[in-house]
Amino acid sequence: MGSLGIGVIGLGVGEQLARAFDRHQDCRLVALCDVDADRLAEVGARFPTARRYLDAEALFADMEIGAVAVASYDDAHARDILRALKSGRHVFSEKPLCTLAADAAAITAALAAAPHLRLSTNTVLRASPRFAALYAQIRAGLLGRPYFVEADYNYGRLHKLTEGWRGRVPDYSVMLGGGIHMIDLVMWLVGSDVVEVTAYGNRIASAAAGSTFPGYDLSVALLRFSDGAVGKVAANFGCVTPHFHRLVVYGTEATWENGLPIAHLTTSRDPNTEPAEIADAYPGMGKGDLVPSFVDAVLGRGPALVSEREALAALAVCFAVKRALESGRPEAVHYF
16 A cells, blocks of 8 residues: 555545546545535545545544645635645645735745645646647757747636636636646746736626626736737636637747647748647646656655646746736736
8 A cells, every 4th residue: 555645635636636646556445425425425535445524633633644635616725725724735726726915825834834735736737748748849949939828718617706606706717727737837938927917807707697797707917028029828717619628839939839639830921831740648647747856856766747836837827817917017027
């Protein structure tokens, strides 16, 4: 049996995380927790050796648990992460780590007080074979220097706002809840911090659907990177399209554009030159694909694919976007 005991809180997407930890040779799935008794019984039946808890406090009292996977509702993440860190547990959390800047500061302080603990978040697009290959191409200089990137989180699931739990979360942010995937991705690809953002949003799509959802269902942000690059990221929950991660990276030597079923790499300004076809799998990853690198980090075998600093950096940009939406002015990014 594996040496690292795992507890999972929240059994929506958390079931997929439980499955990933359960099949890892160095882990033991010790416990599952969900406030919904029926859901807990249903998922628990698929993991018969795991103990079941209706309350997270009972899970944290289980001394066999060395790491916690947090997959509760977005506005409960901070509470569960802080409980875990302060009780000496490593944390793998669904995004976002939290929904308030004050909670991000508290998480940062908890990590500083326990530097041996590892924290990572499930911004899983880094595990997509297509985006991982793009990252390698950029680092190899194939695109030259990236100077502009466009990234759209086209969710195409407006009902998740108008009918699901997201619409009941106070001040729900589509950038924190979805666009953070693209913010993390572009920062990883460009390899530079975002220093300033400007943002706009609207709720036209949800209003047209007859919803009273009070937040923006579309948020668009312009990003200024510390190396001079510029980016645009959109979180578009109301789009009439299937779920898709639109991405275009403009480099001084080539342009890379995601598409279905293939991406394209353009290396010439000559209109008669056909772009190269990129057939790496997309999305090609599962919700648990970042789990192995997190376990490696916990066991001292190497860094997690998403480090503590990177997880908190993406949050900082999202909070700057939120401030820019409220102020109508450019806002500096304040890193934790």
